[in-house]
Amino acid sequence: MGSAKTALLLTTAYNFEERKMRYLCMKPVIDTRESENVIKSRIGIERECRWIYPDTDLYEFAKEYFKAIGAVVEWFLVDEAQFLTAAQVDQLSRVVDDFGSNVICYGLRTDFQTKLFEGSKRLFEIADTIDEIKSTCTCGHKTIVNARIDANGDFVSEGAQVEIGGDDRYIAVCRKCWRNKRIAQSVRYALPFPELEGSCQGNGPE
Numbered sequence: 001m002g003s004a005k006t007a008l009l010l011t012t013a014y015n016f017e018e019r020k021m022r023y024l025c026m027k028p029v030i031d032t033r034e035s036e037n038v039i040k041s042r043i044g045i046e047r048e049c050r051w052i053y054p055d056t057d058l059y060e061f062a063k064e065y066f067k068a069i070g071a072v073v074e075w076f077l078v079d080e081a082q083f084l085t086a087a088q089v090d091q092l093s094r095v096v097d098d099f100g101s102n103v104i105c106y107g108l109r110t111d112f113q114t115k116l117f118e119g120s121k122r123l124f125e126i127a128d129t130i131d132e133i134k135s136t137c138t139c140g141h142k143t144i145v146n147a148r149i150d151a152n153g154d155f156v157s158e159g160a161q162v163e164i165g166g167d168d169r170y171i172a173v174c175r176k177c178w179r180n181k182r183i184a185q186s187v188r189y190a191l192p193f194p195e196l197e198g199s200c201q202g203n204g205p206e
């Protein structure tokens with residue numbers, strides 16, 4: 001989901017390497033069928049990462065890890081941070097406060113139903129800073145919604161918050177296109193008026 005933030009994470013990791021800074025990439029594991037512990041971008045760059053399981057205590061993990069390498073990690077880079085639990089975000093904040101590490105979490109704000117993810121909610125509540133990675137909808141507005149699409153490209157409104165193995169089933173759109181397309185879909189399913197299908201694209205920036 002959202003290749004821009006993963007590419008940004010990998011660029012940051014590359015910069016840390018160049019400057020010989022100690023860093024560690026981490027990622028909540030959602031799909032245990034993934035065989036490699038790597039964070040990949042579509043442009044082919046990848047970095048090894050540690051998996052975070054739902055019951056991983058990140059404060060304890062960091063303490064053990066620092067002991068094992070005999071040093072404190074200066075930077076933690078966490079991908080897909082929306083999938084962290086609220087407790088794990090709190091644990092990361094203690095790693096920052098007690099050890100002086102820096103933690104950068106990359107993630108989505110909301111799910112396909114426009115609701116905050118648990119990890120994102122906690123990050124909004126306690127993070128020192130929040131930076132928005134902006135992207136643009138096909139109509140020119142700023143994207144707000146990570147819409148889940150079905151095989152026909154229609155927006156899906158029901159389902160589990162997290163579905164495994166479906167990165168290609170999401171499209172970032174602005175709030176207006178999200179609304180208009182769903183209205184067009186409901187009309188299309190109610191009445192055979194195919195000319196209404198294009199109404200999403202028809203609404204450009206004002």
Ligand SMILES: [Zn+2]
Pocket residue numbers: 137138139140141173174175176177178
């Ligand atoms: Zn739009």
